[in-house]
Amino acid sequence: MGIFPITIILAAFLCSIVAGFLFAFAIVTMPGIKCLNDSEFIRTFQVMDRVIQNNQPIFIWVWVGATVALLAATVLGLGQLNWDGKLLLAFAALIFLLGVQLPTLIVNVPLNNRLQALDVDRLDASALKAARESFEPDWNRWNMIRMAFASVASALLMVLLFRL
Known part of the structure; x- marks a missing residue:
C-alpha cells in the first residue's frame, strides 16, 4: 500500500x-x-474547555492531524485520482475546512474564550444568566453545523476509499 491510500485512511479516520x-x-x-x-x-464548560485549551495532546493530534492529513491527501490525490476522485476529495477538504475548522476559529473558540474570561464568583445571577444566554444557543447551533459538515466530509472520504 502506498503513501496516498494511507494518507486517505488517516484523514478519514x-x-x-x-x-x-x-x-x-x-x-x-x-x-x-x-x-x-x-x-x-x-x-462546567470552563473546566471542559480548559482541558482543550491547555493543549490536551491527544485532542490536538486528532484535531490538527485531521486537517493536516486531509490537506496532504488532497495534494497527493492530484496525481493519483481521476477527475471524479479529485472532485470528491476536494469537496471533502473544502467541507471540512470551511464547515468545521473555520467556524471553530471564528465562532466557537471566541465564544469559549469569552466564557473563560468570566469569574463566576464575582457575577450576580442576572450577569450569569446573560452570559449563558449569549453563549449557549450560538455555541450549540454552530457545534451542530460543525458536526454535520465533519460527518459529511468523513462520509465523502469513506466513499473515496471504497472507490480506490
Missing part, C-alpha cells in the same frame, strides 16, 4: 473522530449540562 467528538458534545455533553444552573453550567 481523524475526520471521523472529530465528527464523533462534535457529535458527543451535541447529543450528550451540552444536553447533560443544560440542566445545571447558570453558575454551574459556566463553571
Whole structure:
C-alpha cells in the first residue's frame, strides 16, 4: 500500500473522530449540562474547555492531524485520482475546512474564550444568566453545523476509499 491510500485512511479516520467528538458534545455533553444552573453550567464548560485549551495532546493530534492529513491527501490525490476522485476529495477538504475548522476559529473558540474570561464568583445571577444566554444557543447551533459538515466530509472520504 502506498503513501496516498494511507494518507486517505488517516484523514478519514481523524475526520471521523472529530465528527464523533462534535457529535458527543451535541447529543450528550451540552444536553447533560443544560440542566445545571447558570453558575454551574459556566463553571462546567470552563473546566471542559480548559482541558482543550491547555493543549490536551491527544485532542490536538486528532484535531490538527485531521486537517493536516486531509490537506496532504488532497495534494497527493492530484496525481493519483481521476477527475471524479479529485472532485470528491476536494469537496471533502473544502467541507471540512470551511464547515468545521473555520467556524471553530471564528465562532466557537471566541465564544469559549469569552466564557473563560468570566469569574463566576464575582457575577450576580442576572450577569450569569446573560452570559449563558449569549453563549449557549450560538455555541450549540454552530457545534451542530460543525458536526454535520465533519460527518459529511468523513462520509465523502469513506466513499473515496471504497472507490480506490
